[in-house]
Amino acid sequence: MPDVAIDRAHVGRTVGTQTLFVSRSRLRLFAKATGQSDPVYTDLDAARAAGHPDLPVPPTFFTAVRLESPDPFAWLTGLGVDLNTVLHGEQELIYHRMAHAGDTLTATERITDLYDKRGGALEFLVSTTRITDQNRTLITEAVSTTVIRELSGAAS
Known part of the structure; x- marks a missing residue:
């Protein structure tokens, strides 16, 4: 059994909320x-x-909102993931409206999918971050795929 298996019960779990004044x-x-x-x-x-x-707010700025926490990857380590096994897989941004200086943005990240490939040697953790402004208006959704490989190196 690979040592990266994340319990599928975490799908739907909110893993963090960050707020940032722009x-x-x-x-x-x-x-x-x-x-x-x-x-x-x-x-x-x-x-x-x-x-x-x-x-x-430039489009790529929204990634920075997710990383505003003092330890933005604590939720991964809380799932038992060794950060040495993590790769950035994919990032998609879905824009709903423009944000500007003076807005206060709140990013709420939720695990939306978990699946594996290569017999569990690679796990794919998909999270969706909804970014809203001070009026709770949806600005952007960021869908991120994190690839986690098993420690034995079988996925190298």
């Missing part, structure tokens, strides 16, 4: 770190000229 300075730093050259993400006048009420 400031202009945070968005400007994110734009710089990600090489964003469009001034709409850094200059308030350019953002307003483009029809935004404030600096818009």
Whole structure:
């Protein structure tokens, strides 16, 4: 029996909720770190000229909301997963509306699927994070697949 088997009873379980106030300075730093050259993400006048009420949140920023916790992977270790066996498998973002500086975003992550391949040597943990604003309006859904390999290296 592989030593990565996660109990399927965890499907549907909420594994974390993080809240993040989106400031202009945070968005400007994110734009710089990600090489964003469009001034709409850094200059308030350019953002307003483009029809935004404030600096818009770039699409990839939503991944940062999930990682806002001091230990964003504690839920995985709480399931008995050795982080040395974890690989990022896939990420999908489903956008419902734009967020802007001044919004407070809340990300609630839930395990939505668990399945295995190669006779259990690889497990795939799918989580869906719903990101809402301060009005509880759905902004984005992030679907992430984490691949967990058994420690024996059979999946190498």
